[in-house]
Amino acid sequence: MSRTDxxxxxxxxxxxxxxxxxxxxxxxxxxxxxxxxxTPAGYRRFEDRHRRALGTYRALLPGYGAETARAVxxxxxxxxxxxxxxxxxxxxxxxxxxxLSLQAAGEALETVAGQxxxxxxxxxxxxxxxxxxxxxxxxxxxxxxxWESAGLLRPRRDRGTGYRVYGPSDVRDARMIDxxxxxxxxxxxxxxxxxxxxxxxxSDALRTVIARRQEGLAQRATAxxxxxxxxxxxxTENRSAEDR
Numbered sequence: 001m002s003r004t005d006x007x008x009x010x011x012x013x014x015x016x017x018x019x020x021x022x023x024x025x026x027x028x029x030x031x032x033x034x035x036x037x038x039t040p041a042g043y044r045r046f047e048d049r050h051r052r053a054l055g056t057y058r059a060l061l062p063g064y065g066a067e068t069a070r071a072v073x074x075x076x077x078x079x080x081x082x083x084x085x086x087x088x089x090x091x092x093x094x095x096x097x098x099x100l101s102l103q104a105a106g107e108a109l110e111t112v113a114g115q116x117x118x119x120x121x122x123x124x125x126x127x128x129x130x131x132x133x134x135x136x137x138x139x140x141x142x143x144x145x146x147w148e149s150a151g152l153l154r155p156r157r158d159r160g161t162g163y164r165v166y167g168p169s170d171v172r173d174a175r176m177i178d179x180x181x182x183x184x185x186x187x188x189x190x191x192x193x194x195x196x197x198x199x200x201x202x203s204d205a206l207r208t209v210i211a212r213r214q215e216g217l218a219q220r221a222t223a224x225x226x227x228x229x230x231x232x233x234x235x236t237e238n239r240s241a242e243d244r
Contacts, residue, residue: 007045007046007047008046008047008048008050008051009046010024010025010044010046012046013046013050013051013054016051016054016055017054017058024046024054025044027054027057028044028050030070030074031070031073031074031077031078032053032057032069032070032073032074032077033050033053033054033057033073033077034049034050034053034077035077036050049237049238052234052237053073053077053234055230055234056073056227056230056231056233056234057069057070057073059226059227059230059231060072060073060227060228060230060231061227062220062223062226062227063091063220063221063222063223063224063225063226063227063228064087064088064091064224064227065091068087068090068091069227071087072084072087072088072231075087076231076234076235081235084231088228088231091224092224095217095220095221095224098183098184098217099214099217101182101183102183102210102213102214102217105179105180105182105183105210106206106210108179109176109179109180109206109209109210110206112172112175112176112179127165127166127167128165128166128171129163129164129165129166130144130145130155130163130164130166132166133166133170133171133174136171137171137174137175137178138178139174139178143178144174146187147174147177147187148164150187150188150191151191152173152177152187152190152191152194153166153170153173153174153177154170155167155170169198173194173197173198176193176194176197176206177190177194180193180209183213185209185213189209192205193205193206193209
């Protein structure tokens with residue numbers, strides 16, 4: 001019996017992928033793996049195409065994420081190749097949009113970081129309340145409160161009313177946090193950027209943030225390339241098997 005004709009057990013596939021045998025069964029039920037015929041005793045019978053499908057799915061995961069990888073494999077096994085390719089293309093388009101967003105955010109961050117808070121501004125344009133800051137930046141007031149709870153913003157309290165009031169530097173920090181959140185930077189990693197700017201006035205921390213994010217996008221692009229290449233081989237091998 002050749003290797004491509006040899007029957008595989010769920011445990012064989014599980015060991016290849018480092019998952020449980022139940023997870024392999026779940027993959028079949030979810031359409032991630034092709035349907036597995038049953039033996040007379042009722043056991044699923046796996047073949048080389050299941051091994052190849054499993055390898056393809058796992059190759060798609062790093063670049064496209066679990067949701068898209070699942071949808072692509074389901075489309076392939078439903079013989080809707082057009083949908084599978086559309087999902088792959090959408091993943092690449094989303095990554096490109098993130099690159100453009102990161103570039104724009106980097107330029108904006110440099111501009112904001114270079115601004116010197118105008119503490120000599122007249123009172124009417126100085127301290128602002130939370131609603132005014134939210135409207136000026138284009139975020140919800142709840143976002144400002146979350147950022148404050150995370151230690152990223154430090155508005156003072158008006159002695160008479162107890163309301164939060166934001167000075168020019170607070171508004172600048174809020175703009176920076178918003179821009180970093182737009183490029184999906186987590187709150188804990190924003191803290192050293194804000195603190196570094198407050199302490200030194202330097203934008204070096206910002207450049208480090210952008211460089212790391214750019215590196216992450218480049219790694220994801222490479223993973224996408226590897227995943228789409230594996231998908232191409234899987235589709236080609238399936239067509240070859242059907243022609244035999």
